[in-house]
Amino acid sequence: MSAFTSQTPQTPAASEFSAGVTATLRRWTALRAAIEGEWGGGSCLSKAEQIRTHILSMFLSSSTLKYDAQDVEDFLYISMEEQFCCQLEDGSPSDVGGIIFDMAVKCLEGDFTLSRQMVEFAEKEREVLEAKMNVNVLVEGEDFEEDMEEEDEMDNITTTTTTTSSQNVMNASSSDMQSYANQSLFGAAPVQQHLPPPRQLGEEEVVVEKEKIVDEDGFEQVVRRSKRKNKGVKGNP
Structure with a gap:
């Protein structure tokens, strides 16, 4: 046996x-x-x-x-x-x-x-x-x-x-x-995607605003501006 x-x-x-x-x-x-x-x-x-x-x-x-x-x-x-x-x-x-x-x-x-x-x-x-x-x-x-x-x-x-x-x-x-x-059962494990770090406690999401700008020819342009507000986070004003 x-x-x-x-x-x-x-x-x-x-x-x-x-x-x-x-x-x-x-x-x-x-x-x-x-x-x-x-x-x-x-x-x-x-x-x-x-x-x-x-x-x-x-x-x-x-x-x-x-x-x-x-x-x-x-x-x-x-x-x-x-x-x-x-x-x-x-x-x-x-x-x-x-x-x-x-x-x-x-x-x-x-x-x-x-x-x-x-x-x-x-x-x-x-x-x-x-x-x-x-x-x-x-x-x-x-x-x-x-x-x-x-x-x-x-x-x-x-x-x-x-x-x-x-x-x-x-x-x-x-x-x-x-x-x-010894082979993997169903193929290799998927590659982990790199995600942005989690927000800190009290930190709000990124707010994206659109600011209108008119050039010399009268055409309107769009500019994206990011604002991040940090409330209640130690070390931030």
Whole structure:
């Protein structure tokens, strides 16, 4: 029987399970919708990473299973509600929790089939999506034959990418699976925009006034003048 923990940084079982969890969460429609819709605000990516980290810690912190599918399901329900303000009624947390627990059991037994399948499915979906995005958008008014050729090209791309993905995943090593698990769940975190510093206590907003100026030719010009009033701020007159 394999083990999740040892004196080495990562055992094969831990690497395979981590990759399977990563793939399962990437395929979870509800979580992806929450990320794309920014239901959790500007820190959605970080919140998704926290969900993955917590699930991995539930199983990788011990050589024996201390949690079951119901525990994972409850955690996912609570996380989606608290982190993304989403009350799920589709039963998907139960499905995801069941898959993750089954993977944990099988990986501890040295059977990595399920975790590899989840990675394979996730890679197929990613490559198909990328292929669709790379196909040129049909220009309105093109001939019907050209449209059909474009659809045939799309089918060929899809078939090729899914076959390649399947072969690569099934022939990968456990170290490759660990590299997959080390990837960010849904891409890099967005760059934080530099916002102006918050106003001091008692400091009013910038008031913009328009001052009319007439030039020599009689045309009116507009000049913007900013006034900042500081009332009750220590150190200001």
